[in-house]
Structure formats: structure tokens, C-alpha cells
Amino acid sequence: DLIERVRDSIHNVLITGESGTGKELVAKAIHYSGNRKEGPFIAVNCAAIPETLLESELFGYKKGAFTDAKTDKRGLIFEATSGTLFLDEVTEMPPVLQAKMLRMIEERAVRPLGDTHSYTVDVRIVSASNRDMKERIHEGRFREDLYYRLKVIDLELPPLRERKEDIPLLVQHFMTRSEKERTKASAISEGAMRILINYSWPGNVRELENVIQRAITLGQQELILPEDLPAHLVQETDINIIEKGLRDKYSLDQLEKEYIRRVLIEAGGNKSKAAERLGLDRKTLYRKLEEI
Known part of the structure; x- marks a missing residue:
């Protein structure tokens, strides 16, 4: 505006x-x-x-x-x-x-x-x-x-951490520019976007641009997935879930359900990947998902 x-x-x-x-x-x-x-x-x-x-x-x-x-x-x-x-x-x-x-x-x-x-x-x-x-x-x-x-x-x-609503637009801008530069075109998964939105971005827009360029260059698919992002982004997202649970006084059961829900989204709905990240076998994950 x-x-x-x-x-x-x-x-x-x-x-x-x-x-x-x-x-x-x-x-x-x-x-x-x-x-x-x-x-x-x-x-x-x-x-x-x-x-x-x-x-x-x-x-x-x-x-x-x-x-x-x-x-x-x-x-x-x-x-x-x-x-x-x-x-x-x-x-x-x-x-x-x-x-x-x-x-x-x-x-x-x-x-x-x-x-x-x-x-x-x-x-x-x-x-x-x-x-x-x-x-x-x-x-x-x-x-x-x-x-x-x-x-x-x-x-x-304002810093990027105070305007999270701009992140999807900036991601699209950087990805479109990569297409113009004839590097591999890509889209981004819901799980990866959620990680980007939840990260604090101390390096602001410049750091976001670097992360997107890295993911496009190193990613194995047309779709940017959570595993294409630097590990510290994913780790901070995990910490944020715990902090939110403490702030909102979640029970241990509620916190576990929220974490499983988040991991499943970040895995693009792939239950095998989600189970691997959670350290669970598929049968246990299915049982917990039924409870959710």
C-alpha cells in the first residue's frame, strides 16, 4: 500500500x-x-x-x-x-x-x-x-x-519475524526469479512453508532468499520439502511447538498430538517419513493418529 x-x-x-x-x-x-x-x-x-x-x-x-x-x-x-x-x-x-x-x-x-x-x-x-x-x-x-x-x-x-504474512509472497518471488535465471523450477510443500513461517529469520529477507536458493539447488524433486531446508530451521520449529504448549498450558497428551500433527504436515502426509522422524514404527503411528 x-x-x-x-x-x-x-x-x-x-x-x-x-x-x-x-x-x-x-x-x-x-x-x-x-x-x-x-x-x-x-x-x-x-x-x-x-x-x-x-x-x-x-x-x-x-x-x-x-x-x-x-x-x-x-x-x-x-x-x-x-x-x-x-x-x-x-x-x-x-x-x-x-x-x-x-x-x-x-x-x-x-x-x-x-x-x-x-x-x-x-x-x-x-x-x-x-x-x-x-x-x-x-x-x-x-x-x-x-x-x-x-x-x-x-x-x-520491520524485520521479517514481524511480518510473517510476507513470507509466502517472498518465497514465490524468489522461486519465480530462479525460473527466469533458468535454474530448476520448483513449488513448495505445505510442510516446508509452515517451517519457513515459524522460523524467526535473524538474517531477514536475505536469509530467506539464501534458504530458497539452497533448497532449489540441492533439492531432488520439483517440490521443496522440509528435508530440503537447513536442519536449524526444522529444529527451531520443534522448539516453537514446545514453547507454545507451555504458554497455552497443554497437557503432555495435547503436546504429543500437536507435535505428531505438525510432523505429518511437514512430511507432506507421508506416514512412513513422519514415523521415521518421530522414531515410531508405522503401526504405533497409525494408532496415535486414530486417537487424534
């Missing part, structure tokens, strides 16, 4: 949230669903480019501006004209460059290194940070005036 309201805006957007919450995914969704989708989406990680190179990468340079400047080069800000410039980890931008970025936003123009002229640009800036930006300002590491220029519209992404 927020993306729909922001996508056609000319104003700069600041996205904050824990590492791995999908800030670049949101930035791309804003760009590719809005009226700038025909323009370029240029992503820059301000922490990944050495401080000495970041200015020339963003603003470009004229031939002879410095020793290795053999030809003119347009900067990434200019390249993003009519589109979106995504500044990831924007709080890592060095102070001198922050001042130049502020001036660019105010004047809507860039001046390449070594040039005497400025060039008008039409760029929407979407920035992202996993830092406490107010704290960075208080520490003197980020300009307050630039902060307010970047956060005309601010979006705070």
Missing part, C-alpha cells in the same frame, strides 16, 4: 530497517511499478566503494581531472537521469561528499570533477540505511540537513 502511494512521487525516499530486511527490493518495487520505470535504476552501495573513488563514481569527471582520468566519464547520478538512484548504506558516505550531495539535491545539477559547468539532472533518490540515523547525526557522522533532504518520505521496514 505504501509503495503504491510512493511510486509516482517526485520526492526522495529514505528506507530504514535491520540488515537484510529487503530495502533494495522495496526500492526496486517503487521504481519498477511507478512512472519512472522506463528510466534506469542505478544502485550504489556507499560502503562498498572506497572513499577515494565514490565521488568520481557518483559525479563523474573530465579528462585530466586526476592522473588516471584519460577520458571524460559521466557519473552514476547523471546516468540515473529520468530514473532512480538507490544509495544503499547512505550513512557510510564521507562528510565531504555529503556536502556535495546536498548541493546536488538542492540545485538538481551535477558538476563532474575537473569541470567548470554543472549539468541539470532529473533524478529521484531512494536511500537506505540499517543504522540509527539520528544517532549518526548526534555523533557528527551524518549531516542533519542532508538527512531531511533524503527523508522527504520515510519507510521503516
Whole structure:
């Protein structure tokens, strides 16, 4: 809903949230669903480019501006004209460059290194940070005036553990993208999806993407099954069942029934697999299922 309201805006957007919450995914969704989708989406990680190179990468340079400047080069800000410039980890931008970025936003123009002229640009800036930006300002590491220029519209992404309803949509997105990259297409079983939903995701969306890519690559079938997922996900699901039982004051009998029910779902209804995981023979499992 927020993306729909922001996508056609000319104003700069600041996205904050824990590492791995999908800030670049949101930035791309804003760009590719809005009226700038025909323009370029240029992503820059301000922490990944050495401080000495970041200015020339963003603003470009004229031939002879410095020793290795053999030809003119347009900067990434200019390249993003009519589109979106995504500044990831924007709080890592060095102070001198922050001042130049502020001036660019105010004047809507860039001046390449070594040039005497400025060039008008039409760029929407979407920035992202996993830092406490107010704290960075208080520490003197980020300009307050630039902060307010970047956060005309601010979006705070909650961690994945607080938006479990997004997990099925994200899983489908990652699986569809895998098909486009010509890796093995796949679907996901109800049991595997339940494990994904019950997991706490400390690594957020990035961790979920890695888990899905691993399952698609290593899985033996077209369907992702619980056994295709990392063991620690399944183990945490088991712990969650016990915690729920304690919280809701289940009897030992109720807890056993809930656990058997969950294991059977995760085994895709396969009683042999469920019995193996439960450490029961099939006859005992059938008897317990009749009681359930």
C-alpha cells in the first residue's frame, strides 16, 4: 500500500530497517511499478566503494581531472537521469561528499570533477540505511540537513519475524526469479512453508532468499520439502511447538498430538517419513493418529 502511494512521487525516499530486511527490493518495487520505470535504476552501495573513488563514481569527471582520468566519464547520478538512484548504506558516505550531495539535491545539477559547468539532472533518490540515523547525526557522522533532504518520505521496514504474512509472497518471488535465471523450477510443500513461517529469520529477507536458493539447488524433486531446508530451521520449529504448549498450558497428551500433527504436515502426509522422524514404527503411528 505504501509503495503504491510512493511510486509516482517526485520526492526522495529514505528506507530504514535491520540488515537484510529487503530495502533494495522495496526500492526496486517503487521504481519498477511507478512512472519512472522506463528510466534506469542505478544502485550504489556507499560502503562498498572506497572513499577515494565514490565521488568520481557518483559525479563523474573530465579528462585530466586526476592522473588516471584519460577520458571524460559521466557519473552514476547523471546516468540515473529520468530514473532512480538507490544509495544503499547512505550513512557510510564521507562528510565531504555529503556536502556535495546536498548541493546536488538542492540545485538538481551535477558538476563532474575537473569541470567548470554543472549539468541539470532529473533524478529521484531512494536511500537506505540499517543504522540509527539520528544517532549518526548526534555523533557528527551524518549531516542533519542532508538527512531531511533524503527523508522527504520515510519507510521503516520491520524485520521479517514481524511480518510473517510476507513470507509466502517472498518465497514465490524468489522461486519465480530462479525460473527466469533458468535454474530448476520448483513449488513448495505445505510442510516446508509452515517451517519457513515459524522460523524467526535473524538474517531477514536475505536469509530467506539464501534458504530458497539452497533448497532449489540441492533439492531432488520439483517440490521443496522440509528435508530440503537447513536442519536449524526444522529444529527451531520443534522448539516453537514446545514453547507454545507451555504458554497455552497443554497437557503432555495435547503436546504429543500437536507435535505428531505438525510432523505429518511437514512430511507432506507421508506416514512412513513422519514415523521415521518421530522414531515410531508405522503401526504405533497409525494408532496415535486414530486417537487424534
